[in-house]
Amino acid sequence: MNSHRRRSANRDTRLLLLAASVLIAFIANAAGLLAGVTIVLPHLLYLPVILAAYWFPRRGIVFSFALALGYLALVLLFTGGDAGEVVSALARAGVFVAVAAVVSLLSLRLREQEERYRGTFDNSEAGTFIVAPGESGPQIEEANYVGAALLGLTTKNLVGKHAAGLFEDPGTWEALAAEIDRSGAVYGCETTFLRIDGVTVRVLASAGRLPGERIVLTLVDITARTNAEDALRQTNAKLNMLGRLTRNDLAAAVSALLGRIAGGRREFDDPGIRRYIESLEEDARVVQRRAEVTRDYQDLGLRPSGWQAVQKVVREVTSCLLLPGISVRSWVERLEIFADPMLDRVFSNLIENAVRHGETVSSVVITYRILDDGLVISVEDDGVGIPEEGKERIFDYGVGSEGGLGLFLVREILAITNMTIRETGTPGKGARFEIHVPPGGYRII
Template identity: 35%
Template structure:
């Protein structure tokens, strides 16, 4: 519907697009201005931190660590509150990991040499805590892009980081297995130095991983994240050089650390808050764009479809209509939406039936996808006949929320069918009258032939009269066959029960008293021409007439894959192999009428076939194959 309105009013769409573009530029300009302000603040902060080191290195260290802790905590707050809107797992993993990194760094800050909080420990303790936090940080920034598409659960992520953090604290404080990192008087241990190199390598791998999935982020965020990781690597390398925890390289490492966390802040917090349409990664925006594209594509598909599509809500109002439907109704799509379907688009004579149909569909009282012919009223006062297929729509809870109707305009087809039916009726009337007159003349001809033969003793003439009598009888059979053949296909096929048809046929036939007709067909129906009863009638009559001493005729059925096979067997003489196919031809032994040819033709109307598979001398066996979809359990509905 949106696409229709957009096409109808391109100027409005252009104005709206222009306004959106201007707003986007204003919003982007404001975001860039805010980011530049953040960089200025960050620069001033770094300069101030460097200045505090001249007064007190302990003060410098404490402020630097607290800034990093505050940024990490802020990132976690953003990530945790956005967990239900996330398209991937990066923000959740990175934010949660930074929270626990901040926790270890807090203990590291409190344990720093000169703070005097952890009595009995020297400078090795804060250095161990530092290395532990760096390993956790590097692991977080590497794992986050690797888990981007996996969408791990928030509880699982939180529990995993909590478990790792607890193990690190236990290895340092409770079971001191964590290697020494700093020895007073000697400086950094080889473990600490190599750990910094390993951490730098892990950070580099994290940068590569982020770059490989860069399409999941906005370009601004990718740039800030990569810059933050590169600054972190430089920070780690600086921490491999210091001898004293109050040395210059240590200070440079902390300044670079604050800068890297500042870049993370700009990427995760500043950009996310000031420019929400380019959130930390473009998951939400891309989802909206993808949804918009899908809606536009669906609208396009519906518009180019030749069928009519109408969605009617629970209240009976039009919720959606495609271009073809609006063309047939003569009503623009945006004008039709919201209108009561029955009162607005159904002729008065059909409204009660339409309301009843809608109620039954909403209440589930009738099956869906059944073809229903229902006229619609056009805006110009005309009517069109539509063949509808109705489908129930349900909401997330399974409750019925509307009806989707797809229709085909069959107005011209209906007129053509009506005209053809009238023409067929006239032709049938004419052929019926002609057939009646011919049969009357045949009766007269037979009478004269019989009169001529009564008083005539000439053998040659008597033979000619007998042949003439037989020829007239054959003509009568041909005329009677044309009556049966004419009736095939005049009416629509219907679901019929073979068991009932066989019983009716037996009741109409004059059968030998010692003949038994047995049925074992079950309660199923076949979709066949209304004349299908003649199939079973002719099979029984054919067995009696041509099967010899037949005492039993049995009807049974069995499934053959998805098809159904109906078998008719007798205990007569059977049919020789050379004639098993010929018996279904129109030209086969015309003196025996066209019974089996007629059977084959009637079955073929709905795709059924028949063949003879019996053994000559043991009886005939006719197998009728009903294709999948042409049979069903009695009472079953599609």
């Protein structure tokens, strides 16, 4: 409602100024024609022509045409129809219309760009601020509704406030400004703003340089996201603690069970009973191994993923494994992939599986190739391979002599960053595990 009143008041003021300029120009030209002055004073008519075309571009040409007709009538009235004066007046009238057409076109384009900017600025879901130099330092020159609401203020109250005062740490603004001066822009800087009521708001801030030493600053509220992440981390920490306690209790129970089984083997000599006790012992050992594996993977997905040099990961893994008579050659220099911090478990499991189940394995080779839909890392051995019917089942939970946790968790680790794995080797010639890395998930440095 207030904006409508302001537009109406501006329109009335412009109409008043335009009418005054027309009246003054015509009075001056009438006086000039009476005095015989016909060259200088007609230029006064350009003022209302330009004002009308700029302020009311859709009516600027019509206005200039009417003004030209009025000027022609004035010339005919005061010169008595002198041919030379009439021709000169017609030429000026044509120039009036041409000037109005050019100014109207430029004004329309300017307004279209301004409306586009205003629509983007006002309707953006991000808080947007224009920061300009001020006497006491950089100040908020303009802000949209989202930005003002983010800080618990109105756009009117926000204008003129010192930019550094918006941050919980005032030094953050100086750091942002320095980075903008250095590189021209800042993107996705996570920081904390301070609302008028003292509540902190976590935001992603981006900023860039504008003409006139101004800076455009945009903020995206991530408070809910960071709170959810914190709650998730706390929940995961509690679940980990519960899992650790449960695993310790289970390990203690299995150890006690193995002790009783060992006592039973010493006590009974009957072959049937001894076979039964041995089967119980093997089952207990499987439970024990599963508990040990889950200990290794208790932090799966808890730490943020990041870029990892594959060659370095493989080198560290092989240095910790016992590989008698087996060579591991990796040709993955300069390759980095975006993966969970537990990527080393992937390669250690694949290499250990080759050693444990390949029977005739003498070498493991790790290579990569770039495809149209990403990149493939191959871990290949020269062992007995895997039968066709078992290629997919080996990744299922609970399959295999070791309980199937190794390859099952390998797939889960890779899936965190949208990687997949499959077995493509030839039975009798060796196993080959192919890890598919999606576009954007790898880089060659």
